[in-house]
Structure formats: C-alpha cells, structure tokens
Amino acid sequence: MVNINALGIIFPNTYDELVPQLVKHRTMASVPFGGRYRMIDFTLSGMVNAGIENVTVIAKKNYHSLMDHLGSGREWDLVRKRGGLNIVPPYAQSQSKVYHGRVEALYSIVNFLAEQKEKYVVISDCNVASDLNFAHLIDAHVKSGANVTMVYERAEIAKPITTDNYTFTMDDAGRVTEIRWNDYRMGVQNLSMGVIVMDREELIAMVKDAAVQNRMYLERDILGPSLKILHVQGYEYSGYRARIYDIKSYFDENMRLLCPENVAQLFPTERPVYTKVRDEAPVRYAMDCQVHRCIVADGCIIEGEVENCVLFRGVKVSKGAKVKNCVLMQGTTVEPGVTLDYIVTDKNVTITADKHLRGNESFPVYVEKNTVV
Structure with a gap:
C-alpha cells in the first residue's frame, strides 16, 4: 500500500545526551552504524518504503554531518517538486529559539504543517534502528479509529535510560490507559520506540494549545494527561531492533550484526535500507x-x-x-x-x-x- 496521505517528521537530536561522546560533532541521527549506514537511514527508509513522500527533519544542533549525509534526499527518492525532503535548522524563524521538547519543535513549523495536504503525520526519533513497517502502522492506526497510535516494544528498561524513557499501560483492546515517564521498574515493560501516528489537524491544534500553556513534551505534557479524552492506541513492534543509549549499547548492537540472522531481519530484501552512495573502491x-x-x-x-x-x-x-x-x-x-x-x-x-x-x-x-x- 502506498501511504501518500501521510507525511513524516523526524527528530534527529532527541537522545543526544545519552551518547555525548558520539554526538560531539554530529546528531544521534547521523551516528554511523553497521559499517556503512547512519541511524536516520532506518527511519527515513522505512517511511519511504511505506510511500511517504513528504518528510521533514527538524534539526537542533550539530547538524552539519546530517545535512551532508542527507543532501537533497536523492538516495531516498525524495527529490520532488512537491513534498520531498525538508531539513529545518534551528532559528528557522526570527522569533524562534533552540527547542527543548517535541512541542516546541513542532510549534516552530506549525505554519508549514497547516499548508500541507496529507491527513496523517508520522513522528519518529532516531535512536532505534529497526525494520518497522510504517505502512502496516498507518493502516492499523486508521482501522483502530484512534486519535493517536504509539509504537512500543516488549523489553526491559536498560539502566542508562531509567531517566529517559516512556512506558505504557494498556487495556485488553490495546488502548493506552497510562503513560509513565522515566519508568525505573524491573522486568519487561511496554517501552516506547518514539514513533507516533496521528491526524495532522489534531496535531496542529494540540501544539498551538500546548504552546500557549508552555508545555514542551508531547507524551508527558499532552497525551498523558488527556488519555480519558483521547483514544491513544498502542502498536506493538516485535521485530529486530537496535536501540542506542550509551557507548556499550552502540558497541553491542554493532557486534550483533556479525550474526547473519540478525542482518537478515534488520535488512529484509522487500524493504531495503537506503543510504548515501559513496564511490569507494572494493576492499x-x-x-x-x-x-x-x-x-x-x-x-x-x-x-x-x-x-x-x-x-x-x-x-x-x-x-x-x-x-x-x-x-x-x-x-x-x-x-x-x-x-x-x-x-x-x-x-x-x-x-x-x-x-x-x-x-x-x-x-x-x-x-x-x-x-x-
């Protein structure tokens, strides 16, 4: 299915503070991974494979390497007359400032969002490399009739991210009944993967309202307190994923790719991962x-x-x-x-x-x- 009725928004800096060594000269999105890729390649390729042809990357800082990597978006077939790849640096408007949370970032492009034609918005971070099928995600969101769909995985909370995570509690129908911030509980939890789908016009209204009230964080300040009003649905991802949250996890996730079975799961032939092409000689x-x-x-x-x-x-x-x-x-x-x-x-x-x-x-x-x- 081609989801031409959805646009993508990617946040490349959300989890920079977890790996300060790796992001001293770059964003989390442009951290090298797997021999020839960058972390953003997995999110951006997933969106493109789902037919999303309008993608905005909202940068915060250290985005030179990111812009060099993405270029015009040619490798992802995002050089288009309408839509395509749009990279928004900080201070894009004269009154804007460096954003702290997703709400501030989205408010800086609220006029841009209002001009778009797509019905749905897919929002994503870049700290997780996965084979998430965005087409299935959008279809599930539409069929559920929910206001918002949030992607999660069943996983334990690693110690380095006990102060930087979101977990969900859901009922038997998969509706989110509670969103926890900085959850430190032991054992397997419904751990957010930082991907959200919702109606574009609803997002604009939420962001404008939150900006007036000085709310900065989408999950914590908007969705969490509104779960009795909004229908927020959970979407479980059970495939292979590589979550980066410190140097050790970065090392471990690269080492896991030495197993051919893991490579086959992360790089399926039916949903290829695209990256910047460099004309290098063979090894x-x-x-x-x-x-x-x-x-x-x-x-x-x-x-x-x-x-x-x-x-x-x-x-x-x-x-x-x-x-x-x-x-x-x-x-x-x-x-x-x-x-x-x-x-x-x-x-x-x-x-x-x-x-x-x-x-x-x-x-x-x-x-x-x-x-x-």
Whole structure:
C-alpha cells in the first residue's frame, strides 16, 4: 500500500545526551552504524518504503554531518517538486529559539504543517534502528479509529535510560490507559520506540494549545494527561531492533550484526535500507591478511589480522596489526604492530605503530574523532 496521505517528521537530536561522546560533532541521527549506514537511514527508509513522500527533519544542533549525509534526499527518492525532503535548522524563524521538547519543535513549523495536504503525520526519533513497517502502522492506526497510535516494544528498561524513557499501560483492546515517564521498574515493560501516528489537524491544534500553556513534551505534557479524552492506541513492534543509549549499547548492537540472522531481519530484501552512495573502491585484502567474522565496508585495506570487527569505509589495518572485537569508523588507520581489543574509534583516528589498546566486553574503550594515539 502506498501511504501518500501521510507525511513524516523526524527528530534527529532527541537522545543526544545519552551518547555525548558520539554526538560531539554530529546528531544521534547521523551516528554511523553497521559499517556503512547512519541511524536516520532506518527511519527515513522505512517511511519511504511505506510511500511517504513528504518528510521533514527538524534539526537542533550539530547538524552539519546530517545535512551532508542527507543532501537533497536523492538516495531516498525524495527529490520532488512537491513534498520531498525538508531539513529545518534551528532559528528557522526570527522569533524562534533552540527547542527543548517535541512541542516546541513542532510549534516552530506549525505554519508549514497547516499548508500541507496529507491527513496523517508520522513522528519518529532516531535512536532505534529497526525494520518497522510504517505502512502496516498507518493502516492499523486508521482501522483502530484512534486519535493517536504509539509504537512500543516488549523489553526491559536498560539502566542508562531509567531517566529517559516512556512506558505504557494498556487495556485488553490495546488502548493506552497510562503513560509513565522515566519508568525505573524491573522486568519487561511496554517501552516506547518514539514513533507516533496521528491526524495532522489534531496535531496542529494540540501544539498551538500546548504552546500557549508552555508545555514542551508531547507524551508527558499532552497525551498523558488527556488519555480519558483521547483514544491513544498502542502498536506493538516485535521485530529486530537496535536501540542506542550509551557507548556499550552502540558497541553491542554493532557486534550483533556479525550474526547473519540478525542482518537478515534488520535488512529484509522487500524493504531495503537506503543510504548515501559513496564511490569507494572494493576492499583490498593483502596476501597474508587474516579476516574472520567481520563486516568490512568498501574502501578498506586489510593487511593484518582482523576478527569479530565492524569496519566502516576507508579503514586501513596495516601488516603486523591485530584487531579483535572492535568497531572502527570511517578513515581509521591502524599502523604496524598495533593490538586493539574492544575498542570503538570515531572517524579519522590514527593508532600509531606498536600501541596496545584494550577494553573489555563490559567497558569498550572509545577513541574520539581525529585523535592520534
């Protein structure tokens, strides 16, 4: 089904504070993932695969890398005369300020929303990579007759997000009866995935009313107190997902992609994940190199030993180097005699000859962008 009657709104900065190291020079949406992708690729591709042809990205800060990655939206077929990809930076209006919550962000584009023709709005964050079928989600929302549909997964609340999460309580029909903010309970909960579907005109009315009352957060300040008035429906996502909430989760979720079954679930052939195309040469493997159970992106040069690693574009592992259990981002250079174990390097890091860096499974060591060690 082609959902041309829905537009998408993506928030790239919502969970930046959870991974301050990774977002020092970028947004959560542009955090590299899986060898060649960015986190926003999964949300944006999901919307495009559902037939959503009008997508707005509301940026907050550090959005240069995001704009460089998205460009005109050509890779997602979003270069269009009407709709397409629209990136809204902060201070888009003379009276605007950097937003704190979704309501403030939406209020900054309320006039833009009023000019659109689509009936429904799909709102999403970018801290979760998944194969969410947005077409099924919108269909379920329409059939339920609900004012709002919120996507959740059945999962335990990880310790780092006990102060930054939403959970739901629902009745037997799936109607949300309570929204909890910063839930710290143990065990499996109905944990929000940050995706909401609702009527565009209803959203505009809610945002205008909330702005007058200085309410900033959509779930906490608007939907939560209005559950007896609004029909808020839950939509369970039970597929594969990668939720990023700290360096360890980032490392773990990349490592999980070394399992072919997980790759097949996150990247189904019927709903491809699109990303920016870079014309890199194929991987060059030297005669004496050793590579075992790795994801190696285009442009890499492998001369040493690599095991259980995710290597992004343009990584060089020199002869005599041993790299194990690592995530090395674009442009990382590992010189001869280096030993790395449980290391995450950001872009353009150089590990000079004969250095030995070691983390462990519970505490992978992060090396900042452009660092020479």
